[in-house]
Amino acid sequence: MPKLIKNGRVVSDDWQIVTLAEGETPDNASVPAGHVLVPLVVWQTRREELAGRADAGELGVWLGSSEGPEALADDAARFAVIGIDFPKFTDGRGYSTATLLRTRYGYSGELRAIGEVLRDQFNYLTRSGFDALQPRAGRYSDEQLEAATASLADFTVPYQASATHPQPLFRRVARSTPPQVKS
Template identity: 80%
Template sequence: MPKLIKNGRIVADDWQIVSLAEGETAGDAIVPAGRTLVPLAVWQARHAELAARADRGEVGVWLNAGDGPEDIDDDVKRFAVIAVNFPKFTDGRGYSTAMLLRTRYGYTGELRAIGDVLRDQFNYMTRSGFDALQPRADRYTDEQLEAAVASISDFTQPYQASATHPQPLFRRVARAGAKA
């Protein structure tokens, strides 16, 4: 069973990710039984069919880099898991999507980073709101994944505001001689 980092721990992943094959349409995609993450296009094309499964916590959605959280605005609360795909490590649009889901849309479920998810980005991903990180299965050995978990807390006091620290550092730190 694939592994992922969830809330700072390595856990087995029991969610299947559906991808559209070349030439396959969203309406024709096979959505297997069990816990399944479907692409936004499949969710939109088969909304009526998949909504009850989403309400039971069996179907989540994944957004590609060009998809925005506004595309699932009316359904955000019904998903147990929303994943955001990072097609390449240099594509940072997923960070903005995560922040918007957590702050503007009030999403409190599992927010998962999938795709080209690299250890160097784990800290930033968690700060932008991701609580689950799923690197490609062939990317890390178990030992490397354990070391990657430890690297999430490399920076304990970030300066900038984020989903996990809504106030910047200068607002969080009391300085000697400062007036209240």
């Protein structure tokens, strides 16, 4: 069973990511039984057919890098898992999508980074709102994933505001009032 980092721990993953094979359309794409993440276009095309599985927590959706969170605005809460694909490590649009899902759309379920997810990015991904990190299959061994969890704590107290810390550090730190100078 594949592994991923979820809430700072390496765990087994029983979710399958469905992709459209060559020649397959959203109408005829195979959606297997069990826990599956389907592409947004499959959800949009077959919403009525798949809604029961989503409501039962068996079906999630994943967004491509060019698909914005507004496409899920009305449905986000029905999904136990929303995945955001990083097709290459230099494509940072998924960070914005995650932050918007958490802050603007109030998504509180599992938000999963999938694809070209690299160890150097783990801390930044979690600060953007991701709680599950799923690097491409074969990218890391189980031992490397375990070691990579340390990078989640690279910065113990972030200065900037983020999805996980809405206020910047200077707003979070209580400061005493300086003593008044008497004249």
